[in-house]
Amino acid sequence: ERLNPDNPAEYETPDGWKRFEERPSVIVVKDADPVTITLRWTENGPVLPPGHRDIGRVTAPGHVAALAWTALDAADTSMSAGLWLMRSGGVEEALAAGALFVAPAQNLMLADQSRVAMQMIGRMPARSGAHQTLGRMPAPGWRAENRWQGSLPYTANPRFLDPRSGILGNTNNKTVERAFPLHVSFLWGDTQRIRRWQALMGDREVQTRESFIEAQLDTVSYTARSLLPLIGRELWFSGDPAPQGTAERRRQDALALLAEWNGEMSEHLPEPLIFTAWLRSLQDMLIRDDVGPLADAFTHPDPVFVERVFRDTEGAAAWCDIRQTSPVETCPEIARRALDGALLDLAERNGDRVESWRWGDLHEARHDHPVLGEVPLFARLV
Incomplete structure (x- = not known):
């Protein structure tokens, strides 16, 4: 919303300037004085405070951000x-x-x-x-x-x-x-x-209770099965075995495991850990030279993006070249560097024996209670 430069209590509409709808709201704070804030609305929705998710940093001077959202409908049924x-x-x-x-x-x-x-x-x-x-x-x-x-x-x-x-x-x-x-x-x-x-449903002519249970419990990653042949296609066969303890040998051992893997994300296997670390490292290398520190915000790999890059869809392979260097890096080269970096990180945390690594050791989902989870007596129960 654009503010009236002569009266910041007004914002612009298609029909001219209009005053914000305002209402004070008192927030009671434990062991402290109450805090009063002023809530404002426009015709488009409530005005978001500049500190909300740091939205003020991307809002132009003389403007405020208002939110239109279906959940704010007063006639919600x-x-x-x-x-x-x-x-x-x-x-x-x-x-x-x-x-x-x-x-x-x-x-x-x-x-x-x-x-x-x-x-x-x-x-x-x-x-x-x-x-x-x-x-x-x-x-x-x-x-x-x-x-x-x-x-x-x-x-x-x-x-x-x-x-x-x-x-x-x-x-x-x-x-x-x-x-x-x-x-x-x-x-x-x-x-x-x-x-x-779709693959699971197409495997049977008749679905049963057991087949649906099997589908619900399925742990095979389509992402792994579709991306590995792409990102590793120039790396699978790399000559004679390298000496033990070298980065090249670690890469060869990891690729040998991945080549025989069916994509099952079992907690007892090293392959899911290697693939996930590789994919995360690869995406970071693809984007960091272009977006800088913003790359830290992309914590989850986007498989569609990676696939487009390695298939060079509409010239997307350009992401493989590191802008800050003179040579033009290729996608297989970036894939190799990303794998080596991921394996080095995993080795520092899990030891050099690639085959002994386990997905379940580093992939834990903790569901602590936001309140009682901090209380020693209840932490084990919630």
Whole structure:
């Protein structure tokens, strides 16, 4: 939102300057005086404080950031939708109940004795086709084409009903191929697991309770099976065995293990640890010379990005060249350097015997209770 330079209590709208809606909010602080803050709203939504996720650093002087979000709808009927859904007698009634759901948007899987369905529930903003950023980043809120124009009708939400195969599944993957503003999203949560799910479902003519349990417990990584042949294609065969204790021998031993690996992310194997460390190191090497310290924010490898680079999709192999050096580095060279760096780090933590490393030793998921987890008496219980 652009502030009025003559009156910072006003912001610009398509119809001129307008005063912020304001309300004081008192925050009670234990063992200290209460703190009073002023909350502000624009026609687009609540104004975010500059310190929220450091948003002030990317907000131009004389402007503030306001948030438009479907969950802020004062007429939210999501709770009513949930109650109706629980009382629904079949797929058709459940689909009708979904029309009342506002936020958060999600895919709803439904099944009764004869029908199956997947329905996206939740409101989608109605945006102008002339929106300056297509909703992908903050846009000037005083321009009419950037403002939400209400919500799209429920019928615009993707729906899949009784497919010929009889099988529906979702891994937060892309479900529709539609142009903006009916696109649903530019950023989908998954591009890999859906491939593995499709393979598991296609392995059988008839699915059973046991086959679904098997699919739920599956630990084979499609990412590993698809990326390893790409990033390691120039490295698999590297001549005679190098002397023990050298970086080259460690690389040869690791590649020998990966060459025979089926992608199973078992906690008892070294291969998942090697692959994951390699992929993380590789992505960091690909982007750090271009984005600098911002590379630290990309803690999770993006397999689609790495695949595009190593397939040189639309010239993406240019990411392999390190800008700050005179020679032009190739993707196989960067893959080798990344693997050597990852293996050196793992060796420092786990010893030199590559075959003795275990994925489960370094890949622990801890679910400590945010409050009681710090209390010695309860820590073991929660």
